[in-house]
Amino acid sequence: MSTKAIHLELVGDLTSDAFIGAFRRFVARRGRCAHIWSDQGRNFVGANKLLAGDWAEAKLQFEGSVAEKLALDGTKWHFIPAYSPHMGGLWEAGVKSMKYHLKRILTKHVTYEEMITLLCQVEACLNSRPLGIIDDTSTDNVQPLTPGHFLIGETPITVPTPNLQNIPVSHLSRWHHQQRLMTEFWHRWQQEYLSRMQQRSKWHNKVKEFEIGHIVLIKSDNLPPAKWMMGRIVDKHPGKDGVTRVYSVKSGDSVVQRPFNKLCYLPIDTE
Known part of the structure; x- marks a missing residue:
């Protein structure tokens, strides 16, 4: 809860x-x-x-x-x-986040065992979403706090799988097709999750800018399932009107510039 x-x-x-x-x-x-x-x-x-x-x-x-x-x-x-199903909205929303995308990626029948494997991997993805950060003192390695920490003590992981998106379905074995379903679910759900975290009327009202030192989520389209890119704001690049739309973010050992619409606040603000 x-x-x-x-x-x-x-x-x-x-x-x-x-x-x-x-x-x-x-x-x-x-x-x-x-x-x-x-x-x-x-x-x-x-x-x-x-x-x-x-x-x-x-x-x-x-x-x-x-x-x-x-x-x-x-x-x-x-x-x-x-x-009164609305009074159970907390758990209904969690199940909906799985059902909504799962119904759209299942294009053929799967066996009972294949469905169990797919659901377990989907569960790992849903429980890997960052809630906050564990230690704010580290400048290089940012460790996210996830729902998985409260279940198993660490962030859930999925076994790596090769990229199967560009291979025709008819050329895939049942096992590879199942892993392709997992990848499709991850890309759909991750994009929707990050987009909802960014909902704001940015063209009508001025919103709060990121400050130097803030930990943010970085939107990336090529991450494997249950992996998230996080970084720390190290510099701001304001425009001529004084509004910052580009930030320098340190992620790992590199510093990259990202626009405002590719960065997200964490669900839990440690401040």
Whole structure:
């Protein structure tokens, strides 16, 4: 809820049993889930009753400290009001960021295993987006803070894959076609994400300029999945009207000049 980290799980249908299976996989990998928020879908309401019954039955089999421990391990379910999906906008937006682009890149049928692999890679991309910076004192190596740090302790990564964008689909194996889908998703989602971070009425109102020392995201079209280019503003180049539209940004060991529309603020301002 705080970091908007996303966990994607593939299920075969929308029954309560299928959801409980997904929930058990989630708990086994991520740890105990103390609270769940959801809408009042029949599969969720049914799963809540089944899980509550399982916990009650498990506690009856033990006494003393074991029963108390089982009570603390239970999950409390919170339902939003019926017919009010807008009240679940926090998680609906996260799922939409995946569904919107996934529906546009899937042009042929994939197997269950291929879909699981694709969703796991998509999850890594979504959880790799920079929220802020970990250490602002380093001038050379800027380490971003991502939702993945709160899940696995580090930024999620994807296994490198060759560029398959210019190869006809008919010449690709199923595995290479799957990796091409991953690359297409990454380019679509990254461009939309950075564009939304830059929404501003720049032709009508004067907006706040970047200051020297600010950490920014640099828009780049050729980055591999789950990789982001970040840099530090080292110089400003104002125009004749005093408005700065070009900045010198240090990224790694090099200093490059980038226009204002290729730079983005981080979602979390450390100041």
